[in-house]
Amino acid sequence: xxxxxxxxxxxxxxxxxxxxxxxxxxxxxxxxxxxxxxxxxxxxxxxxxxxxxxxxxxxxxxxxxxxxxxxxxxxxxxxxxxxxxxxxxxxxxxxxxxxxxxxxxxxxxxxxxxxxxxxxxxxxxxxxxxxxxxxxxxxxxxxxxxxxxxxxxxxxxxxxxxxxxxxxxxxxxxxxxxxxxxxxxxxxxxxxxxxxxxxxxxxxxxxxxxxxxxxxxxxxxxxxxxxxxxxxxxxxxxxxxxxxxxxxxxxxxxxxxxxxxxxxxxxxxxxxxxxxxxxxxxxxxxxxxxxxxxxxxxxxxxxxxxxxxxxxxxxxxxxxxxxxxxxxxxxxxxxxxxxxxxxxxxxxxxxxxxxxxxxxxxxxxxxxxxxxxxxxxxxxxxxxxxxxxxxxxxxxxxxxxxxxxxxxxxxxxxxxxxxxxxxxxxxxxxxxxxxxxxxxxxxxxxxxxxxxxxxxxxxxxxxxxxxxxxxxxxxxxxxxxxxxxxxxxxxxxxxxxxxxxxxxxxxxxxx
Amino acid sequence: xxxxxxxxxxxxxxxxxxxxxxxxxxxxxxxxxxxxxxxxxxxxxxxxxxxxxxxxxxxxxxxxxxxxxxxxxxxxxxxxxxxxxxxxxxxxxxxxxxxxxxxxxxxxxxxxxxxxxxxxxxxxxxxxxxxxxxxxxxxxxxxxxxxxxxxxxxxxxxxxxxxxxxxxxxxxxxxxxxxxxxxxxxxxxxxxxxxxxxxxxxxxxxxxxxxxxxxxxxxxxxxxxxxxxxxxxxxxxxxxxxxxxxxxxxxxxxxxxxxxxxxxxxxxxxxxxxxxxxxxxxxxxxxxxxxxxxxxxxxxxxxxxxxxxxxxxxxxxxxxxxxxxxxxxxxxxxxxxxx
Numbered sequence: 001x002x003x004x005x006x007x008x009x010x011x012x013x014x015x016x017x018x019x020x021x022x023x024x025x026x027x028x029x030x031x032x033x034x035x036x037x038x039x040x041x042x043x044x045x046x047x048x049x050x051x052x053x054x055x056x057x058x059x060x061x062x063x064x065x066x067x068x069x070x071x072x073x074x075x076x077x078x079x080x081x082x083x084x085x086x087x088x089x090x091x092x093x094x095x096x097x098x099x100x101x102x103x104x105x106x107x108x109x110x111x112x113x114x115x116x117x118x119x120x121x122x123x124x125x126x127x128x129x130x131x132x133x134x135x136x137x138x139x140x141x142x143x144x145x146x147x148x149x150x151x152x153x154x155x156x157x158x159x160x161x162x163x164x165x166x167x168x169x170x171x172x173x174x175x176x177x178x179x180x181x182x183x184x185x186x187x188x189x190x191x192x193x194x195x196x197x198x199x200x201x202x203x204x205x206x207x208x209x210x211x212x213x214x215x216x217x218x219x220x221x222x223x224x225x226x227x228x229x230x231x232x233x234x235x236x237x238x239x240x241x242x243x244x245x246x247x248x249x250x251x252x253x254x255x256x257x258x259x260x261x262x263x264x265x266x267x268x269x270x271x272x273x274x275x276x277x278x279x280x281x282x283x284x285x286x287x288x289x290x291x292x293x294x295x296x297x298x299x300x301x302x303x304x305x306x307x308x309x310x311x312x313x314x315x316x317x318x319x320x321x322x323x324x325x326x327x328x329x330x331x332x333x334x335x336x337x338x339x340x341x342x343x344x345x346x347x348x349x350x351x352x353x354x355x356x357x358x359x360x361x362x363x364x365x366x367x368x369x370x371x372x373x374x375x376x377x378x379x380x381x382x383x384x385x386x387x388x389x390x391x392x393x394x395x396x397x398x399x400x401x402x403x404x405x406x407x408x409x410x411x412x413x414x415x416x417x418x419x420x421x422x423x424x425x426x427x428x429x430x431x432x433x434x435x436x437x438x439x440x441x442x443x444x445x446x447x448x449x450x451x452x453x454x455x456x457x458x459x460x461x462x463x464x465x466x467x468x469x470x471x472x473x474x475x476x477x478x479x480x481x482x483x484x485x486x487x488x489x490x491x492x493x494x495x496x497x498x499x500x501x502x503x504x505x506x507x508x509x510x511x
Numbered sequence: 512x513x514x515x516x517x518x519x520x521x522x523x524x525x526x527x528x529x530x531x532x533x534x535x536x537x538x539x540x541x542x543x544x545x546x547x548x549x550x551x552x553x554x555x556x557x558x559x560x561x562x563x564x565x566x567x568x569x570x571x572x573x574x575x576x577x578x579x580x581x582x583x584x585x586x587x588x589x590x591x592x593x594x595x596x597x598x599x600x601x602x603x604x605x606x607x608x609x610x611x612x613x614x615x616x617x618x619x620x621x622x623x624x625x626x627x628x629x630x631x632x633x634x635x636x637x638x639x640x641x642x643x644x645x646x647x648x649x650x651x652x653x654x655x656x657x658x659x660x661x662x663x664x665x666x667x668x669x670x671x672x673x674x675x676x677x678x679x680x681x682x683x684x685x686x687x688x689x690x691x692x693x694x695x696x697x698x699x700x701x702x703x704x705x706x707x708x709x710x711x712x713x714x715x716x717x718x719x720x721x722x723x724x725x726x727x728x729x730x731x732x733x734x735x736x737x738x739x740x741x742x743x744x745x746x747x748x749x750x751x752x753x754x755x756x757x758x759x760x761x762x763x764x765x766x767x768x769x770x771x772x773x774x775x776x777x778x779x780x781x782x783x784x785x786x787x788x789x790x791x792x793x794x795x796x797x798x799x800x801x802x803x804x805x806x807x808x809x810x811x812x813x814x815x816x817x818x819x820x821x822x823x824x825x826x827x828x829x830x831x832x833x834x835x836x837x838x839x840x841x842x843x844x845x846x847x848x849x850x
Contacts, residue, residue, distance in 0.1 A: 332735060332736050333738040333739070336737075337738075349730075349732060350736055351733050352733060353726055353733060354729050356797045357725050357728065357729035357730075357797065358716070358721070358725045359722045359725060359729075360729065368722075368733075368734070368737040371719040371722060371723065378718045378719055378720060379717060422737075
């Protein structure tokens, strides 16, 4: 870059200005400006749908902006593909670590994978691969098991490979998308050390994370994105409550619910429960009519608690009581018979059938778990299924022609309404919802929340979500899960920012 | 609902293209029948038509078993070997062990069910992938059926490996299944095929059990989380498939009247082809009983007609291949574009 000059107005390593991007009628970005200097770690914060990932995709070349400019080292650039962005020195490490390398190849081979796939040498020997991989790892001071197969690596190790591969190609900008979401605290610390060293070497780092604790530990500056524009910038020391308020806006405060129902009888009681060996034991009571949300990062154990209650996993120690009787479920069938229902996360993987399958319609999707009770003789009565389906369409405002529509014809929010309707079609004691608002737009989310809150006042609902904002919208009470243990996060009456503050301080203060 | 989102799919009208795809195989079958009739008037008479059905009955019965395992997300590659072993077992039971027709029937069907159970256990309990488990069973049976007779075909009065002579013979009652006709018109194998097809169709399309089979094939995790005993269902699919395959073997044995070591050589591929051609019938894009039977009949009509027109026998596999490729292209390629 001949034009670069080390003056006081040092050129930003990467800068975007006035970037706009629309998907159909939705404006994901409405004129966003962001700049990162060499050697600086900038945290990009924002709620779901704020435009974070769109902005990242534009900088890394996956999306082409409708308007606005990107400059790299003071030079205006435009990328037609991720390859071009990479060649220009922008390295991106994505959240999903299973795509960080190829299974069946060793770590050393994976470190050189880009070379193999590109214009590498025609002949390679095991020894030369090892030697060059060692050099790459040493340059980053990474301690990697070079001879292990990629498939045997832990997420943290895969992440390091992703970073090594990304940085290996002479990058000047490194984008990290939720890098700590699947890491333990020690692993995250190790990652921070590497990030600090890369920054000290002059690399510009854009760090996207939900975890405020991470941002406090690593970020020089925080930039908050909301509604596709930058709404706030916070320099070190970062005022996190203010940043969170900027991130969420104030509209949501009205949607929080007053904590009530403490007088109702307890449906579920958990005592001295350890989810995994060595975790701090915790208690939990769910009362009838109560909606409780558990927030926490990926891998914190909130999904595991739901799976334990549904009979898919066991407790390490402790007792669970349902309606006064000990609750031991042998699996989904026993749980469903006992009135404990679960909506697992990722509805296409866990709940829905491909469209050509019989029973993939709205009616069939709702009926699937109830078939043995609805049709004890074994012979299907499709009119009955259809009636339940049409009733769900009316009750939940599902946008569909009729109950024979297959789920792939519906939007994400409407698909989730069908999944919820499935479990509202039978009397329920305890409803477990794992990330129920994944891929659901704001309007449908409001419908879903209304449906969850209005349903069956005699049952209890337990929701696991990694999104504090969603938790505040839907729940009477919020608990935080951290390292497989529960912490109270909300006194039930405090302001939104205070509630979030307590969630996040719980995250920061817990070792 | 008045406000239908733009992406909710087309309103319920059948375009000409959709109709054509839905009934393509029926139309082609009709065209073939008329074409062969025009070229060779002897093609359309009840004797020939029933001989076609009789010829495809075993393939159709095996295909139904394959399609049930496919509907539950599996794939039974052992049906051909099970049928061939059943031919040998039935012959051995009568010729060497001197059992009667009834005992032979029960024994062979039980053997088929047990082989299916073994397949299922290998898959569900041991965790071997479906294709590999049934492939290994296929090899195992193909070899096993040769051992009791030292690799020879079984006929009355044959020499046994220990030097003695077999004392039994085929029970005449056993041969009724393969060689007689209902009302002197409909061959019994065709009647058996029709019964199997109707019962299996009802099971798969009109009961909750069929719904769960398909749910497991569509998304096993979803079926499990909805409380379905997925392992038991997958086990049952293989038991049904094994039993149907041994029934097919019984039909062959009762038609041929001897235990031929080369019986059932092409049964597996024909049965799988029938199931796959069935995907295109009614544009279901999934294994289903009606489609499988129709797929078997389709191939049978085509081969019979071509034989009547003096097409050489060695073109048969080529013709089957062409039909299969065409049907799969119809199912997957053209179907996707219209969606």
